[in-house]
Amino acid sequence: MSHIVVATANAHKVEEYRRLLDGQDVELMSLADYPGYPEVEENGTTFAENASIKAAAASSYCEAAAFADDSGLEVEALDGRPGVYSSRYAASDPERIAKLLKELDGVENRRARFVCAIAIAFNGEVLEVFEGEVKGTITLEPRGKDGFGYDPVFLPDGYDKTFAELSGAEKDKISHRANAFNQAIEFVEDTLSALDF
Numbered sequence: 001m002s003h004i005v006v007a008t009a010n011a012h013k014v015e016e017y018r019r020l021l022d023g024q025d026v027e028l029m030s031l032a033d034y035p036g037y038p039e040v041e042e043n044g045t046t047f048a049e050n051a052s053i054k055a056a057a058a059s060s061y062c063e064a065a066a067f068a069d070d071s072g073l074e075v076e077a078l079d080g081r082p083g084v085y086s087s088r089y090a091a092s093d094p095e096r097i098a099k100l101l102k103e104l105d106g107v108e109n110r111r112a113r114f115v116c117a118i119a120i121a122f123n124g125e126v127l128e129v130f131e132g133e134v135k136g137t138i139t140l141e142p143r144g145k146d147g148f149g150y151d152p153v154f155l156p157d158g159y160d161k162t163f164a165e166l167s168g169a170e171k172d173k174i175s176h177r178a179n180a181f182n183q184a185i186e187f188v189e190d191t192l193s194a195l196d197f
């Protein structure tokens, strides 16, 4: 069985990717399997750049095919913030949510989108980058306990439940990450398997 490394130690993301890879003949490893993995600076200005930096570094260090994602929330009324700074916007998930709701206090336009870029690398070289999105609105208050990050305040278009109220399976049908990943897995099956990874 081939294996591929996902360049994250975020247990929530690994769990989402394990679900998405269910049924594929690929073993998923993560940076948690490489305890000495060095810190990689995410100094790109776009999701695609940051994903590329992380995937290239992981494929070199782990000597394996690797993919990495970079994702975040873009809020229309905030000119796309927090964007690539979504995880650095405040210190914890509850603080990030509180800060976002404060910035949007009294703001009528609550349109937002989650974006996810996934880069695939082999031997330190980025082969492809795929991008997915899901559009929605920011609620007035957090709702739901599942998921992570900004899930409790993100209401995807066409649903009356936030990402934190939807089940993992329901989120997977429409999420930015699933969307980018479905494009990436096709590439892995078609192209990367020819590289005998």
Ligand code: IMP
Pocket: 010, 069, 070, 071, 072, 073, 086, 087, 096, 114, 147, 148, 149, 150, 151, 163, 175, 177
């Ligand atoms: P990174 O991709 O690890 O740099 O982190 C992106 C940040 O965006 C996360 O820490 C979350 O705050 C937010 N984010 C990305 N994807 C999601 C999601 O599916 N739900 C909620 N928040 C997310």
